[in-house]
Amino acid sequence: MQIKDITPFIGAEMTGVDYEDLQRPEVFRQLAELVHRRELAVVRGLDITPKQQIELASRLGRPVPFLMAKYRHPEHEEIMISSNAMKANRPVGVARVGNFWHQDSSYMKDPAPYTMLHGVDVPSTSGHTLYASALDVYDRLPQEWKEKIAGRTALHTVSKRQRISPEHVGLSIAELKALVELEYPMTEHPLVRQDPTSGRPYLYGAPEYMDSVVGFDANENAEFFALIDRLIQDPDRVYTHRWTTDDLVVWKTATTYHAATAIEPGATRTVHRVSIEEDGQWPA
Ligand SMILES: O=C(O)CCC(=O)C(=O)O
Numbered sequence: 261m262q263i264k265d266i267t268p269f270i271g272a273e274m275t276g277v278d279y280e281d282l283q284r285p286e287v288f289r290q291l292a293e294l295v296h297r298r299e300l301a302v303v304r305g306l307d308i309t310p311k312q313q314i315e316l317a318s319r320l321g322r323p324v325p326f327l328m329a330k331y332r333h334p335e336h337e338e339i340m341i342s343s344n345a346m347k348a349n350r351p352v353g354v355a356r357v358g359n360f361w362h363q364d365s366s367y368m369k370d371p372a373p374y375t376m377l378h379g380v381d382v383p384s385t386s387g388h389t390l391y392a393s394a395l396d397v398y399d400r401l402p403q404e405w406k407e408k409i410a411g412r413t414a415l416h417t418v419s420k421r422q423r424i425s426p427e428h429v430g431l432s433i434a435e436l437k438a439l440v441e442l443e444y445p446m447t448e449h450p451l452v453r454q455d456p457t458s459g460r461p462y463l464y465g466a467p468e469y470m471d472s473v474v475g476f477d478a479n480e481n482a483e484f485f486a487l488i489d490r491l492i493q494d495p496d497r498v499y500t501h502r503w504t505t506d507d508l509v510v511w512k513t514a515t516t517y518h519a520a521t522a523i524e525p526g527a528t529r530t531v532h533r534v535s536i537e538e539d540g541q542w543p544a
Pocket residue numbers: 342357358359364375377387388389518519520521531533
């Protein structure tokens with residue numbers, strides 16, 4: 261077994277382990293510690309079944325069934341199929357999941373703390389996933405902005421990214437927005453939080469999932485969103501995960517910004533996604 265840091269800022273990679281190795285508590289503990297210490301952990305080439313993926317997830321916390329029943333794995337409700345593939349003219353899963361920079365489900369009151377993906381069928385030349393550390397983003401904020409945001413909260417919303425579905429046909433944009441706000445009311449979170457593992461501050465909020473910073477005027481808000489977009493997407497800090505078959509990728513949702521990139525025309529990509537709630541095993 262080999263473990264190495266991926267970049268100085270985020271990520272660690274484990275190679276040379278199989279499912280059986282991960283059954284040993286001391287091996288699994290190492291993986292869990294990588295997730296906590298490095299925000300993102302990759303296990304290369306882990307050939308596992310959906311059931312085994314759920315079993316691994318259940319050792320970090322409680323795997324939770326995906327909200328939309330029709331995109332759950334037919335036999336395993338904890339798995340969401342994230343895929344652009346079609347079977348008998350029907351989509352097998354949800355396409356274009358997370359194709360913009362975000363922290364998972366930050367528009368919810370209490371987002372699940374971990375996400376786990378398994379690369380079931382992945383192209384190698386597109387469909388990469390980009391990652392950036394929210395601790396590192398906070399560190400790089402200019403001092404004046406650290407002072408300006410200290411103690412502030414932000415309003416998070418899914419409305420900029422809400423998908424249009426068949427029942428929305430005929431609605432005006434304004435009506436659609438009102439409907440989304442009814443279903444997913446804005447949620448307020450502190451803008452700066454502390455990572456329980458390292459005690460370090462991190463920035464909580466991505467422009468695509470935020471409405472505004474409470475107390476900022478429109479100009480300050482626009483300036484702040486532009487600044488953090490630049491910091492999050494700084495090519496010197498971003499880790500690009502180029503998928504290989506059977507990669508298992510696990511991250512902490514609060515401290516990890518990420519974005520899925522486009523899939524080249526004609527390619528299919530399927531990953532199995534498990535969202536994991538805290539259950540006290542790894543207290544946050
Ligand atoms: O499939 C990917 O590359 C990541 C998508 C995403 O944002 C997620 O699953 O949370």
